[in-house]
Amino acid sequence: MMRQNTANQAEDTSQEQASGGRSWTETEDLCRKTLDFCAEKGLSPVPPIYELVFKYFEGKREDIVAGLGEALERGPVQSFQLLELHDRYLGNDDLAIAFGTIGTNLGNELGSLEQITSTGQEDAIRSRGELTRLVSGLHSHPSTSDMSSLAQRMRDIVLQQSRNVSDMKEGLDDARGRLSKIERELETYVRQANTDFLTSLPNRRALDAKLSNLFSKPYRPGMHDTLLMIDIDWFKTVNDSHGHEVGDNVLREFSSILKNECQKVDAYPGRWGGEEFCVIHSCKFPGTGLKLAEEIRTRFEGLNWKRMSDGVDIGKITVSVGLARRTEDSDPATLATQADQALYAAKDAGRNRCVEYAPPS
Known part of the structure; x- marks a missing residue:
């Protein structure tokens, strides 16, 4: 028991x-x-x-x-x-596991390459030593038979080294193929780590990295580094009234418009989170950022929405935009806060408009 x-x-x-x-x-x-x-x-x-x-x-x-x-x-x-x-x-946990696996595979491949090159080097050293002895033997054994035997051995060494080189090349080609596969896997995971799953836009992680990279460069008075914060108006009401499927379609459609408009002026769009989006743009003229914001707003406002399941008219859906420009004293967090404050000012003023941040007087 x-x-x-x-x-x-x-x-x-x-x-x-x-x-x-x-x-x-x-x-x-x-x-x-x-x-x-x-x-x-x-x-x-x-x-x-x-x-x-x-x-x-x-x-x-x-x-x-x-x-x-x-x-x-x-x-x-x-x-x-x-x-x-x-x-x-938990996303970082998934990435850590994936990158850890890739790191292990890469380490194995590097070990394989080291073994291939080490074996080839050892064989070459041994063959070179034997060739040195054979050449010395040609001077000490001048008879025809001895010379014929030595020449045959030298030929065997050359053939063996040719085979070694061929085997080494085949092994290196295989390793090159496996390393290319690891490279593609890394590119895929890096892309996934920086891409929003629903909209295929860069995600918050990618936007943070882009902002950090922007501020790692010296401030340029002649350039206007601009941050746009964009929020879909009354998005919760859209979800509650028409369902999450409609809400997801709204997010995807807006993302498509955002991407197209940003491509025209080489701006960097992304999904900040939920129904909030972000655009990072560097331009030479101070009014370019506000013009981009208006283009995005009016393009989205021009759409008429119908529910696909039953054709019910949803009407127009709008966005509000807050804009802030980098100054000599600002940093990524400050710029994001200023753009966010401008966004709330746009919402307080009635939504469906663009507002540029103005420092308190």
């Missing part, structure tokens, strides 16, 4: 270790809570959302508990919000 209990305890311990220190019953309970939550909120339990909610109920990550808890307090949560939270809190 004691042995059976011991076996059961060992099994329980094994299960707890496999589930991060939790018993199987606890894990099962967390799974049920996660699925119930998704069903209650009308969310599809796709892997990123499931992982985020699971960790929320698990309670070990204070940042996830606070972030998701705050989102729930604000009202009904949407899939894109949870996906963004997953990207914020």
Whole structure:
């Protein structure tokens, strides 16, 4: 009886270790809570959302508990919000695993290359030593038969080295192919790490990096480094009235307009988060940034929306834009704050307009 209990305890311990220190019953309970939550909120339990909610109920990550808890307090949560939270809190974990795997593969390939070149070098050194001895032998054994034997051996060495070079080339070609595959994987992961999943625009991480890069260069009085903060007006109402699918289509359509307008003037657009977007633009003329903001606003305002499911007229959807320009004393955080303040001024003034930040007098 004691042995059976011991076996059961060992099994329980094994299960707890496999589930991060939790018993199987606890894990099962967390799974049920996660699925119930998704069903209650009308969310599809796709892997990123499931992982985020699971960790929320698990309670070990204070940042996830606070972030998701705050989102729930604000009202009904949407899939894109949870996906963004997953990207914020857990996305780096996924990237770390991916980059760690690639790093291991790269290390293995470099080791393989080192082995190939080392073997080739060792063979060449041995052959060179033997050739030196053979050449010396030509002077000490001048008979025809000896010379014929030495010449045959020299020919064998040349053939062997040719084969070694051929094998080395084949090995290097294979390694080159594997390294090219690793390069493509790295490009894919870097692109994914910096791209918003819904709109295919650069994400907050990419925008932060772009701003940091901009401010790493000296301030240029002749250039106007401009930041636009853009928010879709009454977006929550659109979602609540017409559904999240319509809301996602609005985000994608606006992203398309934003991308097209920015391409015309070599500006850098991205999704700041939720229904808020951002544009980084350097221009020679002070009015160019405001002109770009107006182009974006009027293009989007000109669309007439209908719900695809039943053809119900949604009407017009507008955006508000806040604009701030870099000064000699500003930094990325200051510029973003100023653009955000201008955006709120545009909303306070009635929305569907562009406002440029003006320092307090």
